[in-house]
Every structure is written in structure tokens, then in C-alpha cells.
Amino acid sequence: MNKYNPPRMNPSSLRSRFATRFLRTLSKINAQKPTSSSSPTEIFRRYRRIKAAADKSMAYSVRSRRTWSRAMLWKLRTRPCGRRSVKTSTIIKSREARKTRHEKQNKNTTTTTTTTTGEDGVVFGVEADELRELVPGGEAMDLYNLLDETAHYIKCLTTQVQVMKKIADFYSP
Amino acid sequence: MASENDDMGLEMSSITMLNKYSNISESDPFFSSGWDPIVSQSESLGGSSMASHYHLVMENQGISGTSHVSQYQSNPSFVELVPKLTGFDGGNLSQIPGPFSLPQCNQIANSNERGSKNSLRSLDEHRISETLVGTSPNGKIRKRSPESDSPLRSCKNGDEEPGMDLSSEGCDGPREQAGKKPKTEQNSGANSRGKQAAKQDKDSSQSGEAPKENYIHVRARRGQATNSHSLAERLRREKISERMRLLQELVPGCNKITGKAVMLDEIINYVQSLQQQVEFLSMKLATVNPELNLDLDRILSKDILHPQSAAVLGFGPGTNPSGSHTFSPSTFTGTISGFPNTNPGFPPLPQTVLENEVQNLFQMGFYPGSTMDGFGLDGIH
Numbered sequence: 330m331n332k333y334n335p336p337r338m339n340p341s342s343l344r345s346r347f348a349t350r351f352l353r354t355l356s357k358i359n360a361q362k363p364t365s366s367s368s369p370t371e372i373f374r375r376y377r378r379i380k381a382a383a384d385k386s387m388a389y390s391v392r393s394r395r396t397w398s399r400a401m402l403w404k405l406r407t408r409p410c411g412r413r414s415v416k417t418s419t420i421i422k423s424r425e426a427r428k429t430r431h432e433k434q435n436k437n438t439t440t441t442t443t444t445t446t447g448e449d450g451v452v453f454g455v456e457a458d459e460l461r462e463l464v465p466g467g468e469a470m471d472l473y474n475l476l477d478e479t480a481h482y483i484k485c486l487t488t489q490v491q492v493m494k495k496i497a498d499f500y501s502p
Numbered sequence: 503m504a505s506e507n508d509d510m511g512l513e514m515s516s517i518t519m520l521n522k523y524s525n526i527s528e529s530d531p532f533f534s535s536g537w538d539p540i541v542s543q544s545e546s547l548g549g550s551s552m553a554s555h556y557h558l559v560m561e562n563q564g565i566s567g568t569s570h571v572s573q574y575q576s577n578p579s580f581v582e583l584v585p586k587l588t589g590f591d592g593g594n595l596s597q598i599p600g601p602f603s604l605p606q607c608n609q610i611a612n613s614n615e616r617g618s619k620n621s622l623r624s625l626d627e628h629r630i631s632e633t634l635v636g637t638s639p640n641g642k643i644r645k646r647s648p649e650s651d652s653p654l655r656s657c658k659n660g661d662e663e664p665g666m667d668l669s670s671e672g673c674d675g676p677r678e679q680a681g682k683k684p685k686t687e688q689n690s691g692a693n694s695r696g697k698q699a700a701k702q703d704k705d706s707s708q709s710g711e712a713p714k715e716n717y718i719h720v721r722a723r724r725g726q727a728t729n730s731h732s733l734a735e736r737l738r739r740e741k742i743s744e745r746m747r748l749l750q751e752l753v754p755g756c757n758k759i760t761g762k763a764v765m766l767d768e769i770i771n772y773v774q775s776l777q778q779q780v781e782f783l784s785m786k787l788a789t790v791n792p793e794l795n796l797d798l799d800r801i802l803s804k805d806i807l808h809p810q811s812a813a814v815l816g817f818g819p820g821t822n823p824s825g826s827h828t829f830s831p832s833t834f835t836g837t838i839s840g841f842p843n844t845n846p847g848f849p850p851l852p853q854t855v856l857e858n859e860v861q862n863l864f865q866m867g868f869y870p871g872s873t874m875d876g877f878g879l880d881g882i883h
Contacts (some may be wrong), residue, residue, distance in 0.1 A: 349672075355787065363825065372785075372788050372789055373788075375788040376784055376785045376787075376788035376789075378788075379784040379785075379787050379788050380753065380781055380784035380785075383780060383784055384780075405792065431711045456763065456767060456770060457766070457768035459770050460769065460770055460773070463770060463773045463774060463777070464773070472742055473738060473741050473742050474747060476742060476745035476746065476748075476749060477745060479749060479769060480745065480748055480749050480752055481775060482773065483749070483752050483753065483772065483776065484752065484770075486773070486776035486777065486780065487776065489776075489780055490776060490780060492784065493780065493783040493784065493787065494783060496783075496787060497783055497786045497787055497790065500787070500790040
């Protein structure tokens with residue numbers, strides 16, 4: 330048998346860990362699916378579970394090395410089963426609020442001659458809160474650690490998106 | 503008062519050390535004689551002459567300053583000294599708003615004067631100690647006198663060496679322990695955060711002679727507050743800006759953006775978009791009915807793990823009621839060509855997978871037979 334070994338990725342990389350875990354959970358979820366899976370509620374329920382599975386897989390792949398993963402795991406464990414997410418609306422609201430706040434800040438900063446540090450403190454205070462909402466576990470972090478966590482979270486999110494995209498593409502080319 | 507006596511005792515010893523290190527005889531008489539004019543000067547807030555004298559002394563004791571720094575670094579009494587002194591002025595200074603300017607410095611100086619006068623009167627016993635204690639507020643005053651004379655707005659702490667050394671030790675002790683980076687830090691102009699307004703105003707109002715003198719010990723750059731808090735803040739800010747730069751590389755399309763606010767907005771948008779993408783993809787996966795079993799998952803994981811893989815597994819959802827007719831022969835034929843080698847035991851599979859995946863199939867006992875019936879060929883529509 331010819332051994333053709335294409336270049337492998339690091340088997341313990343974040344991507345592989347997440348992929349294996351997520352696929353395992355996905356297959357579990359799919360195995361449980363009833364035959365009548367076309368009802369919207371059923372699909373929605375599965376969507377929720379899949380999304381939770383994705384988050385959980387990602388958090389488990391990171392283990393407890395990161396604050397956001399720990400927070401996410403904790404959240405997933407204590408999450409009530411029927412919680413509806415109003416994420417999109419909150420996102421839109423937060424965007425608009427941020428814009429208005431930003432305009433106000435711009436006005437303030439132009440009028441005052443305060444130093445950049447003061448300005449930074451003010452600006453960071455506004456956006457940092459939003460970032461804290463986005464990054465799990467970010468509420469209790471100072472700005473520096475928050476940015477650190479955000480960087481890692483972005484990296485993990487991109488991995489997650491890539492893997493899931495590949496899976497989805499696999500299902501439907 | 504007992505604590506003050508202790509402080510004074512320590513200060514006395516420090517004064518003797520000062521003299522010992524400096525080896526300048528005139529420093530002693532300077533100190534002894536100089537403080538009286540300083541006291542009088544404090545009332546008038548004139549005295550550029552005093553400042554010049556002070557400069558001389560400072561230059562002489564430039565190097566000794568460092569040793570003093572090292573000496574006094576761990577001395578907690580100096581730390582106590584500073585708050586005590588600032589206590590005199592704190593009440594006045596805290597009322598001063600954040601952005602300081604020259605007239606404000608004068609105000610501060612005036613308020614400092616009053617405080618220092620009180621402090622001086624309270625320490626009549628030892629002249630040295632009195633001068634010593636007097637140096638700190640007086641030093642501050644004298645800092646401001648050149649400050650008031652010169653149009654310089656930026657302030658530096660290291661102007662008046664011996665006396666200011668002590669008070670600055672108090673400030674600098676924790677600061678230097680925190681990190682001796684001030685010289686390397688950027689000159690960001692007047693820095694005052696709201697909470698440090700009082701101390702910063704005091705420190706930052708003393709400025710300008712820094713570039714004239716070459717001191718070895720680490721000091722804040724010109725135009726920067728030398729408060730321990732402010733230096734720690736500056737350090738923190740630089741760390742934050744470094745993190746922002748990292749994030750800028752992570753977030754696509756943020757290279758042209760300068761400014762932390764916009765950058766943060768972009769980051770927030772990007773994180774939100776990523777999260778939405780995850781949601782969308784999970785919804786997509788929920789709608790697509792899965793036919794895979796665990797073995798396939800492993801294949802899939804290999805597939806996913808190879809970013810260069812363009813192979814699409816064509817397992818047919820034969821029993822899928824939602825009918826995702828996802829496979830077409832065209833795709834198979836297109837991808838079959840990419841099949842490097844086949845296991846001799848297998849018929850050419852309609853799906854194209856990478857070689858190792860097929861081997862995995864083989865290894866997992868994935869023989870054509872019962873299991874294979876559910877896949878591939880049946881699924882081709």
C-alpha cells in the first residue's frame with residue numbers, strides 16, 4: 330500500500346482539537362435527531378444545541394487557560410435550557426448607542442484640551458464595556474487583560490468559523 | 503509629632519549622607535544658609551536666584567543623586583513623608599482641575615507655600631530637619647519659581663537635587679520599584695488623569711530644567727509627570743497600545759486605522775461579526791440533516807484539518823427527507839481526478855478523499871459491504 334502522507338497539521342493544534350470535539354458532538358446531536366426534523370422549532374432547537382456544542386467544543390479545546398473559556402464553560406453549564414437569545418437586537422442597539430456615545434465624546438474631546446490619557450480613559454471606558462459584553466468573562470477584567478483575552482478569543486472564533494464553514498460546505502457543496 | 507521626629511531623624515541621617523557623598527563643602531553652608539532665603543522666598547515666590555543656586559548644587563550632586571536614589575529606595579519613611587507634605591497642599595491641590603497651566607502652577611505654588619510655611623514652623627527644633635522638611639515643599643516651590651519664570655510648561659522632578667531627592671524618593675521609591683522606564687517613555691505632553699490631578703499638577707508644574715542637567719538616575723522625560731501613579735499609568739498605557747497593535751494585526755483591514763477609539767470599534771464589530779457567523783453556521787448545520795457517523799466524522803476532521811484539501815466527500819443522504827441533493831456526479835468526476843492512489847481492495851469510490859482518509863476508512867474496517875451500501879453510490883443522484 331502506498332503511503333501518501335500529505336502535510337499534516339499539528340494534531341494538537343487548536344483547529345484539530347476543536348474540529349474533533351465539535352464533530353463528535355455534532356454527530357451525537359445528529360444521531361439524536363428524530364425523523365421529523367423539518368419543523369422550525371425542531372430546527373431551532375437543534376440550532377441552539379449545535380451552537381452550544383460549538384461554543385463548548387471551543388472552550389474545551391482551550392481548556393481553562395483563558396479567562397474567556399472558563400467563563401464560557403461556566404456559562405454553558407449554568408445556562409437554562411430555554412433561554413432565548415436576543416443577541417442581534419442587542420448588537421444593533423449597542424452599535425447605535427456606541428455611535429451616539431462616540432459622537433458625544435468627539436464633541437467633548439474637541440472642546441476640552443485634556444490630555445490624551447484622559448481621552449483614552451474616557452474612550453476606553455465606553456468601548457471597553459461593550460467589548461466586555463462580547464467577550465465572555467470580560468466583565469471583571471481590566472483593559473489590558475481584556476485586550477489580551479479579546480485577541481485570543483478572536484483567534485479562536487476565526488478557527489471555529491473556518492471549521493464550521495468547512496463542515497457546512499461538506500454537507501452542501 | 504513622634505512620627506515626624508522619626509522622619510526628621512532619618513532625614514538628618516540622609517542629610518549627612520548627602521554631604522558625605524557630595525563632598526562639597528559649600529553644600530553644607532548652602533543648605534544651612536540657603537533655606538532661610540528659601541523660607542523668605544517662599545513668601546514672595548520670587549527667587550530665580552535661589553533656583554540657580556539650587557541648580558549648582560544639583561549639578562554637583564548629580565551623581566550622588568543616584569546613590570541617594572538607591573539608598574532611599576526602600577525607606578518607607580520617605581514614602582510617609584511625601585503624603586504628609588502633600589497633606590498640607592492636598593486640600594488646595596485637589597481643587598485644581600485636571601489640565602494645569604502656568605497660572606495654575608502659581609496657584610499651586612502659593613498653596614504650597616502656605617502649607618510649607620506651616621510645616622516649617624512646626625519643625626523648629628532641628629534646623630537640619632527643618633531645612634530638610636522644608637526642602638520638600640520649598641523645593642516644590644522653588645521648582646515652581648523657575649517654572650513661573652520660564653514659560654516651560656512641562657515639569658520634571660529632578661531639578662532640585664538634595665532636598666527634592668528625598669521627597670522624590672518618597673515618590674520614586676514605589677515608582678522605581680514599579681519599573682524604571684520613564685526615561686524611555688514617550689513624551690506625551692501634560693498627563694493628568696482625573697484621579698491624579700492633584701499630585702500630577704504639582705509634579706508636572708516642576709519642569710523644564712531637566713534637559714539642562716544630565717542625571718544618571720531614571721527620570722521621567724520632559725513634559726511628563728513623574729508621579730509614581732502617573733508613571734505606572736504610562737506604563738500601563740503603553741502595554742495597552744501594544745495590545746492594540748496586536749489586535750490590529752488580527753482584525754483584517756485595520757492597518758490604516760489610527761486611534762484607539764476607532765480601533766476598538768473595529769474590534770468590537772469584528773468580534774460581533776464572528777459571533778454572528780458562528781450562529782449562522784450553526785443554524786446552517788442544524789438545517790442540513792446529518793448522515794454522518796463517527797467514522798465519517800474522523801474523516802471529516804482530517805478533511806477539515808487540511809486546509810488545502812478541496813475534496814468533497816460525497817456521501818449520499820439517501821434517506822434524507824429534507825432532500826439535500828447535495829451531490830452530483832459532476833462533482834465526483836471532478837474530484838476523482840484528484841485521487842492520488844486507491845486501495846487495491848476497494849472499487850474506485852465515487853467520492854474523492856485524500857489518500858490518508860481512505861486509508862483510515864480501510865483501517866477502520868470500513869469495508870465495502872454493509873456499511874458502504876449506505877454511502878456513496880446510493881447517494882449519487
